[in-house]
Amino acid sequence: MPLFSVDREHALELDQRDPLARFRRRFYLLPEKIYMDGNSLGLLSRDAEDSLMKLLTQWKGLGIDGWMAEENPWFSYPEELGRMQAPLVGAEPDEVVVTASTTVNLHTLVGTFYRPEGRRTRILGDELNFPSDIYALKSQIRLKGLDPEENLLLAKSRDGRFLWEEDIIKAMDDTTALILLPSVLYRSGQLLDMEGLSREAGRRNIPIGFDCSHSVGALPHRLHEWGVDFAFWCNYKYMNSGPGGTASLYVHKKHFSQEPALAGWWGCRKDRQFDMSLRFEKAAGAGGWQIGTPQLLSAAPLEGSLRIFQEAGIERLREKSLNLTSYLMSLVQELKLTEPPYNYRLGTPMEESRRGGHVAVEHRDAARISRALKARGIIPDFRPPNVVRLAPMALYTTYLEVWQVVRSLQEIIDKGEHQKYANVRDTIA
Ligand SMILES: *Cc1c(COP(=O)(O)O)cnc(C)c1O
Secondary structure (H helix, E strand, C coil): CCCCCCCHHHHHHHHHHHCHHHHHHHHHCCCCEEECECCCCCCCCCCHHHHHHHHHHHHHHHHHHHHHHHCCCCCHHHHHHHHHHHHHHCCCHHEECCCHHHHHHHHHHHHHCCCCCCCEEEEEEEEECCCHHHHHHHHHHHCCCHHHHHHHHHECCCCCCCCHHHHHHHHCCCCCCEEEEECCCCCCCCCHHHHHHHHHHCCCCCCCCEEECCCCCCCCCCHHHHHCCEEEEEECCCCHHHHHCCEEEEEHHHHCCHHHCCHHHHHHHCCCCHHHHCCEEECCHHHHHCCCCCCCCHHHHHHHHHHHHHHHCCHHHHHHHHHHHHHHHHHHHHCCCCCCCCEEEEECCCCHHECCEEEEEECCCCHHHHHHHHHCCCCCCEECCEEEEEECCCCCCHHHHHHHHHHHHHHHHHCHHHHHHHCCCCCCC
């Protein structure tokens, strides 16, 4: 980890030297706030606003002809956005499509690739994944007429924070029909070794998929090269596409001949879709996994956002993101916030190769410390039971803001500011 000094001057220097600093101006920052929650809902950029307005203008001026408009035809917009996003995840242009929501995409992809047969009936997941994924996996098992109690195996965490890849690999056996894992754990921020896990799964002929909701837009991927069979992610976190922004899915080329589990007319070959034939002819690429008419108003902001990512470059964004989180963690340590009377604990891997874009700061009073941070104009995320989740965004967070947040963690305890609040979460944490 690079060495950082704890004084404010150093934060200002880091900002001055930041090659990505200019992107901050492209975003609508919240006045008087420090926004550390971009991994739950990214902020609006002017670029995303423009692409949404462009779509509204088309609707206003063209009505139904917007579907085949000369410029930006809606008919192929989901595939076009997929092509634009593909480089961010290391996919070929037709392996990604922007469609539906994260959990719906999980359903159609797991439904497609989970084919229990003979002894191979189980899905291997992990106990730290986001609850929606686990609910969906259980219902997919039930849909195949099987019992989730017997057929969902969740790799255990040894410490409640992290997963050990070797434990997951050990759990892959001749009863495993499918593996579904998160790329980055939503609580601790651990980045799993997607390449190694995919290699091991491939060796055993087990299809493997990743929920990349917490990694897309935060770090580079090589989904195609790693042999990841399928993946899906939401675009309203690091991708800044807005609340309920249309999600994405990826399918490796070698599976393009598979039939989608949840077929619908939007997955038809585009040239045949309006034949209105009752025989489904699947589109050649990932577009074949679309179900119904795309939610274009929720997809349009992604276009502008993707242009920002193209300009900034995901490698450079990753480098800054690691610097921001390293800086945050080193301030916590250097200011001795892990010792009494502070007693914070860093619940995120120190090794850069094992870390996503956010930092979990643990404390037994995390719920009320989050409230005290909010009272100071800092917007964190609280994740039960004890995590203050802090996500400095490479596109718009400054080093000075990180410095202010860590100093606030210190001052809240110094002044007992958290003691005014009950140690419970709000409805939306
Ligand atoms: C955010 C997130 C989701 C959200 O699912 P939606 O269908 O968009 O509500 C799912 N899984 C993970 C791991 C997430 O981080």
